[in-house]
Amino acid sequence: MIKLIAIDMDGTLLNENKQISERTQHVLKAAKNQGIRIVLCTGRPLLGIKEFLNLLGLTDQGDYAITYNGGLVQHADTGNVISEKVLTRDQLLSIYELSQTLDVPMNFIDLHRVYCPPYPEGKPSMYSQIMKALPFTQTTMEHIPQSFKANKAIFCINQSLLDLAIEKIPKHYFESFTIMKSRPFLLEILNKEVDKGKGLQALGKFLGIAPEEMMTLGDEANDLAMIKYAGLGVAMGNAIEQLKNEAQFVTKTNREDGVAYAIEKFILD
Structure with a gap:
C-alpha cells in the first residue's frame, strides 16, 4: 500500500x-x-x-x-x-575553476541566498530568471570563509552552450560530485551523496x-x-x-x- x-x-x-x-x-x-x-x-x-x-x-x-x-x-x-548534504569551500573552489575553464557562469546557493562570483566575460548567468525566492549577492571566491558550506552549485546558461560545456567536464568531476540537469539550461552540482x-x-x-x-x-x-x-x-x-x-x-x-x-x-x- x-x-x-x-x-x-x-x-x-x-x-x-x-x-x-x-x-x-x-x-x-x-x-x-x-x-x-x-x-x-x-x-x-x-x-x-x-x-x-x-x-x-x-x-x-x-x-x-x-x-x-x-x-x-x-x-x-x-x-x-x-x-x-553540502559542498565545502574547497569543493566550491574546484567547481569554480571548472566553470572558468569551460567558459560558463557559476552560482552557488545556501539556505539564505544565491552567490554570484565573477562570470566569464559576456557569459552572464540566467539563474536570476528562474530563481525568485532567494536574494542574489555578488562575491569573490577569495571572500568565502573556510567554514562556508553550500547546498549546491549551478551552471545556468543557454542550452546549446551548456550542452557543449557538459561534454568537456572531466570524468573525475562526475566521480566526485552528483551532476545532473534539472532543466535544459540548468546543470546542478551537488555533494556526491545527494x-x-x-x-x-x-x-x-x-x-x-x-x-x-x-x-x-x-x-x-x-x-x-x-x-x-x-x-x-x-x-x-x-x-x-x-x-x-x-x-x-x-x-x-x-x-x-x-x-x-x-x-x-x-x-x-
Missing part, C-alpha cells in the same frame, strides 16, 4: 504556466485526507516552494519537503532539517516508510534516482525517454494533469 507520494515540481506538478491545476489540487488534498503523505521533491529551496505548500495545505505538523534535489530533507512547517532517491531514503528511514510504500512522479534527469528508488515510479508524458524507460508507468503530460491522473488511477480509485 502506498503511504507516501513524492512529486517533482517543474514539468511535473506545475503546468506550462507554473501553476497547479484545480483538479490536481483536489486530488492531492484527497490523497492527504486518506492519510497519505504528500512530499514535494524539488531542486528549489524551501522558500521557493512555500506558496505551493500553502496552496496544497502541506504546512501542517507532520508535513515534509525534499529540497535541493535531495540535499536537504526538512519539516515543511518549520524548516527544521532532518538530513543535509540525489532525490537518497533524499527519499532519508525521509523514509525517519518516518518508517519502505521504498515499496512510495510512489514518485517526475520528468527530468534529476528525477531518475527517485523513480528507481520507489516501489511505483511514474514518468510524466512529457518526461525524457530515459525516465520513461525506467518508470513502472507513464502518465499524461503536465499540461493534461498527469499527476492527478496517476494518483486517481493508483490511489483514489
